[in-house]
Amino acid sequence: MTRRRLVVVGLLLAAAGAYLALDPGRFLNLDYLKSHWAPIDSWVRAQPLTAALAYFVAYVAITGLSLPGAGVMTLLGGAVFGLAWGFVLVSFASTLGATLAFLSARFVLRDWVQARFGDRLRALDAGIERDGGLYLFTLRLVPVFPFFVINLLMGLTPIRTWTFYWVSQLGMVAGTLVYVNAGTQLATIDTPAGILSPALLASFALLGVFPWLARQAVDLLSARRIQAGWPKPVRFDRNLIVIGGGSAGLVAAYIAAAVRARVTLIEAHRLGGDCLNTGCVPSKALIRSARLLSQIRRARDFGIRSAQAEFSFGEVMERVRGVIAAIEPHDSVERYTSLGVEVVEGTARVVSPWVVEVTGRDGARHRLSARSVVIAAGARPHVPAIPGIDEVGYLTSESVWDLRELPARLLVLGGGPIGCELAQTFARLGATVTQVESAAQLLPREDPEVSDLVVGRFRSEGITVLLEHRASAFVVENGEKLLLAEHHGSEQRIRFDALLVAVGRVANLAGYGLEELGIGGDRRIETNEFLQTRHPNIYAAGDVVGPYQFTHVAAHQAWTAAVNALFSPFRRFRVDYSVIPWATFVDPEVARVGINEREARERGIAYEQTTYRLDDLDRAIADGEAHGFVRVLTVPGKDRILGATIVGEHAGELIAEFVLAMRHGLGLNRILGTIHVYPTFAEASRYVAGNWKRAHAPQRVLAWVERFHSWRRR
Numbered sequence: 001m002t003r004r005r006l007v008v009v010g011l012l013l014a015a016a017g018a019y020l021a022l023d024p025g026r027f028l029n030l031d032y033l034k035s036h037w038a039p040i041d042s043w044v045r046a047q048p049l050t051a052a053l054a055y056f057v058a059y060v061a062i063t064g065l066s067l068p069g070a071g072v073m074t075l076l077g078g079a080v081f082g083l084a085w086g087f088v089l090v091s092f093a094s095t096l097g098a099t100l101a102f103l104s105a106r107f108v109l110r111d112w113v114q115a116r117f118g119d120r121l122r123a124l125d126a127g128i129e130r131d132g133g134l135y136l137f138t139l140r141l142v143p144v145f146p147f148f149v150i151n152l153l154m155g156l157t158p159i160r161t162w163t164f165y166w167v168s169q170l171g172m173v174a175g176t177l178v179y180v181n182a183g184t185q186l187a188t189i190d191t192p193a194g195i196l197s198p199a200l201l202a203s204f205a206l207l208g209v210f211p212w213l214a215r216q217a218v219d220l221l222s223a224r225r226i227q228a229g230w231p232k233p234v235r236f237d238r239n240l241i242v243i244g245g246g247s248a249g250l251v252a253a254y255i256a257a258a259v260r261a262r263v264t265l266i267e268a269h270r271l272g273g274d275c276l277n278t279g280c281v282p283s284k285a286l287i288r289s290a291r292l293l294s295q296i297r298r299a300r301d302f303g304i305r306s307a308q309a310e311f312s313f314g315e316v317m318e319r320v321r322g323v324i325a326a327i328e329p330h331d332s333v334e335r336y337t338s339l340g341v342e343v344v345e346g347t348a349r350v351v352s353p354w355v356v357e358v359t360g361r362d363g364a365r366h367r368l369s370a371r372s373v374v375i376a377a378g379a380r381p382h383v384p385a386i387p388g389i390d391e392v393g394y395l396t397s398e399s400v401w402d403l404r405e406l407p408a409r410l411l412v413l414g415g416g417p418i419g420c421e422l423a424q425t426f427a428r429l430g431a432t433v434t435q436v437e438s439a440a441q442l443l444p445r446e447d448p449e450v451s452d453l454v455v456g457r458f459r460s461e462g463i464t465v466l467l468e469h470r471a472s473a474f475v476v477e478n479g480e481k482l483l484l485a486e487h488h489g490s491e492q493r494i495r496f497d498a499l500l501v502a503v504g505r506v507a508n509l510a511g512y513g514l515e516e517l518g519i520g521g522d523r524r525i526e527t528n529e530f531l532q533t534r535h536p537n538i539y540a541a542g543d544v545v546g547p548y549q550f551t552h553v554a555a556h557q558a559w560t561a562a563v564n565a566l567f568s569p570f571r572r573f574r575v576d577y578s579v580i581p582w583a584t585f586v587d588p589e590v591a592r593v594g595i596n597e598r599e600a601r602e603r604g605i606a607y608e609q610t611t612y613r614l615d616d617l618d619r620a621i622a623d624g625e626a627h628g629f630v631r632v633l634t635v636p637g638k639d640r641i642l643g644a645t646i647v648g649e650h651a652g653e654l655i656a657e658f659v660l661a662m663r664h665g666l667g668l669n670r671i672l673g674t675i676h677v678y679p680t681f682a683e684a685s686r687y688v689a690g691n692w693k694r695a696h697a698p699q700r701v702l703a704w705v706e707r708f709h710s711w712r713r714r
Ligand SMILES: Cc1cc2nc3c(=O)[nH]c(=O)nc-3n(C[C@H](O)[C@H](O)[C@H](O)COP(=O)(O)OP(=O)(O)OC[C@H]3O[C@@H](n4cnc5c(N)ncnc54)[C@H](O)[C@@H]3O)c2cc1C
Pocket: 243, 244, 245, 246, 247, 248, 249, 266, 267, 268, 269, 270, 271, 272, 273, 274, 275, 276, 278, 279, 280, 281, 283, 346, 347, 348, 349, 376, 377, 378, 379, 397, 418, 508, 512, 541, 542, 543, 544, 549, 550, 551, 552, 553, 554
């Protein structure tokens, strides 16, 4: 705790101590006020201004320090100053005092609460930032919630001080009026609580609900206003139309069909989208071939004197095509039709919030209507506007699969997951690979130590990794392609035969009606937490929304969007990004769930870090893969997992244990108490939990246990 905080805490404690010692509570009760009414009244009449000021200061002090007595003080205000002046004094004094209490709680406790529980409170904080005023207003109106608790708790949330002030002042008007008015009849009151009859309480509750009803009405009206330019069909042909048959669209359509809704899925190219055709599946198939080659090259590491591989790049790429063909039936028109989805092959265009026009592959157009639409149109590779890029020509993650000849010198632009996976794969297949990244590390989302391991392996495999190199232009000189890159003020010239651009992916936003409906943002469709766009019946899921562009996230979003589209307003779900895992399938694999050190520092989350190095693991040693680590971030002093990063063999599989643990609130003690098969890589999760346990061994208890054992030896 900082010195300033200590001073504030000291002052608050001193004030509370003084209150206890002086016990002003003996004056702040109805019996005392009634029995001493005559002298109080005559003093106030003699010195009205002094009395008002003294009353105001006392009221602010009591509420500001969260001391008991505010109820009686309010009655006294009515009794002494009458309804009008009593109301003005109480209204301002109570709001000022509440704000002081709010600020004290914020100053003393907020940082600590955020550091300790920040990750758990994220959803609550987001809700308060969005609707905090409304929540507060309701709490203020319904006087069953103790006001001092509201002040203190609100101080721990991100609500703005000014919002807190004015909403409190407004929200307390009704309650203040009732109490001050009751105070004008002081002689007839027995207890402050008796003022609130059940009928009055019910009226307050109704008043509290009113803002929510008003908000629903405003939402409805604003939806009507947004959609006013488009005629709403009297009846809908379908419950749901899904645009795009990739990972997100397929799941959305499947969910709709499973709950017996009438659903149409429209796909412009190939069902399966990026993941099946140009993303996860082909990349993992190619990685497998490249990995085999790398293992053959390492034959000596496994006691085999010599091993050679003869292969043609074209045949390897044909295998990739074969893998896609083998998986294709999972995402085929036939399968989805049999599941109850109407699959339409053509390009969709949203022409109104309820109507989608499809241009079939034969050019024929027809219109479909639905109560709701899910947009799952995916993303495409971003190609930066670097001078000369069109002249040298480039490959992307979409076109690279058509290669049948291995480029001799491949330049990979970008050090993210896709760039890294393809750089290592092409190098292992025999290309001379140069990878250029403008940041100071590869895989910029991960911790630097992760990047160091990957860069070390890449360089040992012959890849030239150029970090902090900013591509400025492409040129062709004497028939040779060159990248001009800026590196710490000097110009580097990098020669290559083929260029692979992997600098990120941008959402497909243009050309299918979104602009006309005002849907979209700069780089992705903007939605609320229910995945609704500005048109409440149009939802979006997958890469077109982001922020995580992974197949499993697309599937989760699609489930949320489909369920909300079909059952809202009766039942709806918020999209949940609290536990999102991912893996980059380089060698060594990199997998993560939750936060890493970089994010913990950026977000000011307190953490402890425990590492287990895989060079200690029996199975890793036996397999000749004794490198990498498992690192877990936990809440200080507790076994609750904030995040885990694994670098090494099978990292993408091993992370599942931490995903499960985080999702279901299981700590490291639970992992430690679970039997794992020997010898496996999975044991690493237990060993990291063991390292944590050793670091938190209760030394005092152990000292006593040692004494116990020595006593038993006697
Ligand atoms: C090389 C590479 C490797 C990857 N590896 C992994 C991985 O290992 N793990 C992982 O989780 N993720 C991986 N991804 C990411 C993953 O592929 C995407 O996150 C996922 O495919 C997103 O699914 P989606 O449904 O949002 O979009 P998409 O799969 O792109 O589907 C969108 C579909 O919409 C269609 N469409 C667009 N506009 C229209 C229209 N107007 N009318 C009709 N149809 C339309 C498109 O034709 C497309 O089929 C990888 C991506 C790439 C490029």
